[in-house]
Amino acid sequence: MSQFARRDFLKLSSTLVGGAALSRILPAISTLTGQKTDRPNVLILVFDTMSAPHLSLYGYGRETTPNLSRFADRATVYYSHYSEGSFTTPGTASILTGLLPWHHRAINSNGLIRRDLADNNLFRTVGDEYFRIGFSQNLWADIFLRQFNTDLNLHLPASSFSYNNPLLLGDKALNDPLPYLAYDDFLVGGLKVDTPYSGSVTLGMMAAAIEHGLKLHPELKLEDKKKPPFNGYFYFQNRTVFQGIYETLMRVASSEQRPYLGYFHLWSPHEPYAPQDRFKALFQDDLKSPQKPKHHLVDIAVSRQELRRYMLAYDQYIANVDAEFGILMDLLMASGLLDNTYVVATSDHGQLFERGVHGHGSRLMYDEGIHIPLLISAPGQVRRVDVYEPTSNVDLFPTLSAIMGIQSSPVRLDGGLLPGFGGESNPERSIFSIQAKENSAFQSLRKGTFVLIKGTHKLILHTNYPGYEDSVELYDLKVDPYEMKDLSLVDSVTAKQMKDELLTARQAADQLNTKYSGQ
Amino acid sequence: MNPRFLQVWHKLRSVALKRLPAISDILPVFAVITTMFYGWSMVVFLWKLPGWLYFLNIGEIAGIFAIQLLTNLIESLVGLLFLLAFSMALPSRALKDVFIVRGSMATLVLIGSMMLFLNRYVSVGSAFGRNLFGWMLGAIVIAVVLAFLSTRVRFLSVSISWISDQLIIFLFILMPLSALSIIYAIFRFFILG
Numbered sequence: 242m243s244q245f246a247r248r249d250f251l252k253l254s255s256t257l258v259g260g261a262a263l264s265r266i267l268p269a270i271s272t273l274t275g276q277k278t279d280r281p282n283v284l285i286l287v288f289d290t291m292s293a294p295h296l297s298l299y300g301y302g303r304e305t306t307p308n309l310s311r312f313a314d315r316a317t318v319y320y321s322h323y324s325e326g327s328f329t330t331p332g333t334a335s336i337l338t339g340l341l342p343w344h345h346r347a348i349n350s351n352g353l354i355r356r357d358l359a360d361n362n363l364f365r366t367v368g369d370e371y372f373r374i375g376f377s378q379n380l381w382a383d384i385f386l387r388q389f390n391t392d393l394n395l396h397l398p399a400s401s402f403s404y405n406n407p408l409l410l411g412d413k414a415l416n417d418p419l420p421y422l423a424y425d426d427f428l429v430g431g432l433k434v435d436t437p438y439s440g441s442v443t444l445g446m447m448a449a450a451i452e453h454g455l456k457l458h459p460e461l462k463l464e465d466k467k468k469p470p471f472n473g474y475f476y477f478q479n480r481t482v483f484q485g486i487y488e489t490l491m492r493v494a495s496s497e498q499r500p501y502l503g504y505f506h507l508w509s510p511h512e513p514y515a516p517q518d519r520f521k522a523l524f525q526d527d528l529k530s531p532q533k534p535k536h537h538l539v540d541i542a543v544s545r546q547e548l549r550r551y552m553l554a555y556d557q558y559i560a561n562v563d564a565e566f567g568i569l570m571d572l573l574m575a576s577g578l579l580d581n582t583y584v585v586a587t588s589d590h591g592q593l594f595e596r597g598v599h600g601h602g603s604r605l606m607y608d609e610g611i612h613i614p615l616l617i618s619a620p621g622q623v624r625r626v627d628v629y630e631p632t633s634n635v636d637l638f639p640t641l642s643a644i645m646g647i648q649s650s651p652v653r654l655d656g657g658l659l660p661g662f663g664g665e666s667n668p669e670r671s672i673f674s675i676q677a678k679e680n681s682a683f684q685s686l687r688k689g690t691f692v693l694i695k696g697t698h699k700l701i702l703h704t705n706y707p708g709y710e711d712s713v714e715l716y717d718l719k720v721d722p723y724e725m726k727d728l729s730l731v732d733s734v735t736a737k738q739m740k741d742e743l744l745t746a747r748q749a750a751d752q753l754n755t756k757y758s759g760q
Numbered sequence: 761m762n763p764r765f766l767q768v769w770h771k772l773r774s775v776a777l778k779r780l781p782a783i784s785d786i787l788p789v790f791a792v793i794t795t796m797f798y799g800w801s802m803v804v805f806l807w808k809l810p811g812w813l814y815f816l817n818i819g820e821i822a823g824i825f826a827i828q829l830l831t832n833l834i835e836s837l838v839g840l841l842f843l844l845a846f847s848m849a850l851p852s853r854a855l856k857d858v859f860i861v862r863g864s865m866a867t868l869v870l871i872g873s874m875m876l877f878l879n880r881y882v883s884v885g886s887a888f889g890r891n892l893f894g895w896m897l898g899a900i901v902i903a904v905v906l907a908f909l910s911t912r913v914r915f916l917s918v919s920i921s922w923i924s925d926q927l928i929i930f931l932f933i934l935m936p937l938s939a940l941s942i943i944y945a946i947f948r949f950f951i952l953g
Contacts, residue, residue: 398817400816419820419823419824419827419948420827420949422816422820422824423823423824423827423828424827426808427804427805427808427824427828428801428827428828428831430804437882438804438807438878438879438882439804439878440800440801440804440805440808440828441797441800441801441828441831441832441835442796442797442800442801442835442871442874442875442878443797443835443838443839443874444831444835445874445878445881446874446877446878446892449877449878449881449886449889449892450889450892452886452889453886453889453890453892456886456889456890
């Protein structure tokens with residue numbers, strides 16, 4: 242395993258300066274491609290926290306994704322695609338192992354894939370026939386890349402392509418996020434989930450004083466228009482990150498004879514939303530969305546007004562990310578790198594702006610939180626293919642294995658080939674998604690939210706929450722996409738059937754896990 | 761330069777120097793300040809370290825450590841300067857003549873109260889910030905009272921003198937480390953950067 246250091250990136254950057262310059266020298270670079278293979282490259286782009294209901298590609302009322310829509314004109318577009326969990330850990334682990342969370346057991350925040358199943362990852366399965374690149378800006382996803390470290394040829398550090406510190410050092414430490422990290426994450430820190438205590442007593446006191454002062458006089462808060470996106474650990478610019486991905490692919494394509502499998506897990510559009518100025522002006526509309534009452538499982542509800550404000554910023558940020566995606570695709574296409582490349586664009590989970598919840602990983606698993614985009618563009622594809630059958634990210638592993646001509650893993654996978662890539666069309670297929678982070682990964686899953694989507698129906702089962710010991714909700718997504726009308730009492734037969742199926746599958750998974758953990 | 765100005769300057773300088781405590785008195789107080797500031801940062805640093813090991817290399821962690829040491833050095837010097845300023849402003853018998861005991865006591869109470877405040881701030885949340893002004897005012901009052909009492913109560917004065925004297929050992933560790941961190945920072949951020 243080799244680490245592509247920032248220093249290497251800087252050296253590379255010094256030879257390839259800026260997108261404009263790149264576009265001028267692209268013809269020359271394309272001749273550098275050293276690949277000698279019939280097998281296709283596979284480029285997986287995971288946009289963290291991208292909710293399908295917020296993409297104009299899928300009919301959203303705001304024009305958030307013109308570039309994804311453009312990309313869709315030559316891709317297979319999945320309309321009912323779901324993540325297996327409502328936050329990064331279970332969702333990403335399922336992409337990389339082809340297993341449902343109750344099998345791979347990365348169910349807790351910061352969790353790992355069950356040790357005996359960790360070898361069953363996409364990179365190991367593909368093997369040395371491919372040059373395997375892993376990069377995640379999300380550290381919870383990067384944990385998996387570290388778990389698969391020996392299966393990667395190039396594991397880019399999470400802080401690759403991160404932003405420099407204009408406050409302290411100006412241009413003198415280009416691409417160096419260290420002072421930001423030292424001060425914002427450590428010395429000033431304070432009241433962050435991962436850094437409750439400020440590393441410096443005086444800076445911590447000053448931060449507390451400033452925060453209190455701003456509460457008293459919010460008008461003093463300066464609008465920091467140049468504040469870069471922040472992932473809790475480092476600052477970055479989306480443009481730099483996308484540029485970094487492009488340059489990495491160029492470098493690999495020009496130096497490797499093998500095809501590549503690139504997994505790039507991007508932080509954006511995860512919060513905090515940081516759209517650039519030109520995107521902040523978008524969507525000054527009065528988009529109507531259904532008023533959904535606060536859910537009783539929510540302790541501290543976010544007001545509707547706040548939710549609308551968050552949603553606007555989120556939509557603007559999606560538009561920002563979409564624009565960067567468009568630039569990346571244009572560059573890749575112009576360079577000829579897409580001629581032999583499958584491009585997969587998806588997400589690890591969605592984002593909720595309803596029933597008092599802003600965010601993901603809560604106990605609620607409504608559509609916004611788990612319904613995610615999936616687009617796969619094949620080399621030379623010139624027309625759009627729409628797939629409406631329910632699909633899930635566990636299907637990516639077997640599908641990509643097949644695309645790369647690799648015998649899939651010896652472990653029985655939970656997914657199957659995607660329709661459009663050899664998979665059978667099955668509108669009544671069962672799709673599972675779970676949120677069980679309040680359980681031990683080694684024990685049976687008792688407390689949590691479990692979802693089964695079958696046909697047009699969606700069953701949500703809450704178990705062992707206070708007041709929700711055994712509670713079901715049933716929706717018909719075709720006639721009620723906003724999940725406003727609970728049918729569990731009206732259509733109790735369907736509700737019972739789906740609940741039985743869900744509990745049977747959960748019990749079977751628990752039994753397998755019990756065998757492993759020796760309980 | 762105007763000889764009159766020089767004369768005034770020299771006079772002010774000699775008065776200021778006369779009002780400053782001796783170096784042998786300043787060092788124990790500085791030791792208390794540095795131990796508290798550096799100590800707090802080290803605890804948080806070690807708390808953060810296991811997480812950093814996941815995604816930072818040794819050079820980057822060393823860089824953060826250097827920035828931490830530099831910050832601690834600056835806040836320690838600023839803290840000491842505050843005490844020295846008070847020493848010059850107040851009558852000699854109020855602080856200068858008993859600098860070790862009263863200076864150390866004031867340091868312990870003030871920095872300790874800041875640490876306690878941050879602890880409560882984390883436990884209660886940002887709403888605790890509303891107590892900041894009252895808290896610091898209370899801390900200053902307590903620091904003044906205890907500093908006054910510390911020279912009157914023999915047990916306190918002996919204890920504090922002993923503690924501050926013992927802490928000087930840390931200066932022999934922390935100051936060279938801080939000097940190294942300055943060199944590291946210059947190379948890391950200005951020459952190599």
